[in-house]
Amino acid sequence: SSQMNQSVVQLGQTGSQIITKSLGVNAAEAVTQKSLWQKVRDLIFYFGFNPKQTMKIGYYYFFLMFGWLFWGMAVGVAIFVVQFRKIRKGQLLFLLSFLCLSVILLFYYGSWDFHDNPDPNSTTLGNSYTRYWLPIYLGAIVWLALGINRLSRLFKSVTIRHSFRILVTGTLMLISLTFVLTGKDEGLIESAVKQRVSRTEWQEIIAATPENSVIISQYHDKLLFPERKVVVGLFDDDRMNLSYAKLAKKVPTYYYNFSFPDKALAYLNRTKLARAGLHIEKVKKINPTFTLYKLQIVNQTYVQQR
Numbered sequence: 001s002s003q004m005n006q007s008v009v010q011l012g013q014t015g016s017q018i019i020t021k022s023l024g025v026n027a028a029e030a031v032t033q034k035s036l037w038q039k040v041r042d043l044i045f046y047f048g049f050n051p052k053q054t055m056k057i058g059y060y061y062f063f064l065m066f067g068w069l070f071w072g073m074a075v076g077v078a079i080f081v082v083q084f085r086k087i088r089k090g091q092l093l094f095l096l097s098f099l100c101l102s103v104i105l106l107f108y109y110g111s112w113d114f115h116d117n118p119d120p121n122s123t124t125l126g127n128s129y130t131r132y133w134l135p136i137y138l139g140a141i142v143w144l145a146l147g148i149n150r151l152s153r154l155f156k157s158v159t160i161r162h163s164f165r166i167l168v169t170g171t172l173m174l175i176s177l178t179f180v181l182t183g184k185d186e187g188l189i190e191s192a193v194k195q196r197v198s199r200t201e202w203q204e205i206i207a208a209t210p211e212n213s214v215i216i217s218q219y220h221d222k223l224l225f226p227e228r229k230v231v232v233g234l235f236d237d238d239r240m241n242l243s244y245a246k247l248a249k250k251v252p253t254y255y256y257n258f259s260f261p262d263k264a265l266a267y268l269n270r271t272k273l274a275r276a277g278l279h280i281e282k283v284k285k286i287n288p289t290f291t292l293y294k295l296q297i298v299n300q301t302y303v304q305q306r
Contacts (some may be wrong), residue, residue, distance in 0.1 A: 006026070011189055015260055016164065018111060046114060048111045049111050050110075050112075051107070051111075052112040053110060053111050053112070053113060054106055054107050054110030054111055055110075056110075057109075057110040057113075057129055058106055058110055060123045061127070061129040061130060061133065062133070062136070062137075064123070065123065065125070065130070066137065066140075068175055069137060069140050069141065070140070072140070072143070072144030072148070072172070073140035073141075073142075073143040073144055073147075075144075075147035075151070076142075076143030076144055076145070076146040076147030076148075076150075077095070077143050078147075079146065079147055079150045079151075079289045080087070080095065080143070080146060083150075095284055096141075098139040098142075098143075101135055101136070101139070102135075102136045102139065105132060105133055105136055106133070106136070107127075107128060107136065109132045109133070110129070114128060115127065118182045122183055122185060124163065124183065124185045124186045125179075125180075125183050125186050125187075126185070126186040144172075148164075148165055148168050148169065149165070151164070152164045152165050187284060197287070198223055201223065201286055201287060201290070202223055202224070202227075204284065204286050204292075205224065205228075205256060205286060205292055206227055206228070208283055208284050208292055209228060209252065209254055209292070210252050211228075212251050212252065213228055213229070213251060213252040213253065213254055213255075214228070214229045214230070214231060214247055214251055214252070214253050214254070215228050215229070215230050215231070215254045215255070215256050216230075216232075216233050216234075216244060216253065216254065216255045216256070216257075216295075217228075217230055217232065217233075217255070217257055218232060218233070218234055218257055219257070220256055220257075220290075224256075230237060231244075231247075234257070235255075235272050235273065236272075237277065238272065238275060241272060241273060241276035241278065242276050244276065244278065244295060245276045245277050245278050245295075248278065248295045248297050249297055252294070253294070253295045254283065254292055254294050254295065255280060255291070255292075255293040255294075255295060256286075256290060256291075256292050256294060257290065257291075258289060258290060258291075259285060259289065259290060259291040260291070260293075265280070265282070268280065273295075274298075277297060277298060278295050278296065278297065278298065279294065279295070279296045279297075279298040280293045280294070280296070281293060281294055
């Protein structure tokens with residue numbers, strides 16, 4: 001993410017300052033160095049440090065969403081620790097690296113509460129946590145495989161061992177495939193249906209707007225760009241509304257978002273948009289949820305003076 005890149009750059013700059021200070025620290029510089037270390041801590045945890053929030057997000061996006069992987073990893077790690085005397089140096093290094101990486105990713109991203117889905121209560125595969133924590137999931141698969149392999153050795157028959165591995169692995173593959181295909185909101189089957197709907201949505205909007213138009217939208221920038229220029233925004237900022245007015249003077253300007261009830265639309269035209277010399281009117285209801293509107297200049301003198 002852009003925030004992570006920014007924090008890494010700032011951390012490097014701060015780190016060089018600390019090294020410089022460490023070459024000759026006296027009592028007068030102690031306070032300065034302490035503040036630098038404090039700065040490093042703040043930069044590492046760019047989104048804050050919130051263990052409670054991390055536990056909550058980890059519960060939803062690991063324990064509940066991938067319960068089979070979580071418990072499989074737990075079994076694999078437990079067996080590995082019990083058989084500590086048989087651990088090779090490379091295996092121990094992998095375990096320590098995995099734990100270190102997991103802790104960093106869990107607390108770095110888990111401390112912040114963000115949502116890609118318009119529904120803030122939604123916990124789905126498409127939310128950012130699942131891709132940010134992908135290295136954790138991949139590492140957990142290694143421990144899951146170790147657990148399956150070691151448990152299969154409880155059977156003396158080679159045939160039964162192989163059958164056990166195939167059965168468990170096949171079951172987990174089936175669970176994973178089912179989740180990916182039919183997962184809530186963002187499974188492949190539902191995504192394919194939504195893609196067809198989005199294609200129809202895109203076609204209707206393109207047909208209803210001229211080629212040089214600009215569309216203000218909160219959620220549909222990826223759907224409409226590059227065929228139409230898009231501004232991501234709402235009408236809740238008076239300064240942005242004034243910018244929309246200037247834009248509407250030069251090119252056809254539209255707004256595409258959740259449909260306004262009649263009373264809400266009238267109120268918006270009477271207050272926020274009126275203060276910017278704008279008026280919004282319905283062009284076309286694209287689907288049961290979203291409507292395309294057009295912005296019109298109604299008070300040219302007011303807009304020019306602002």
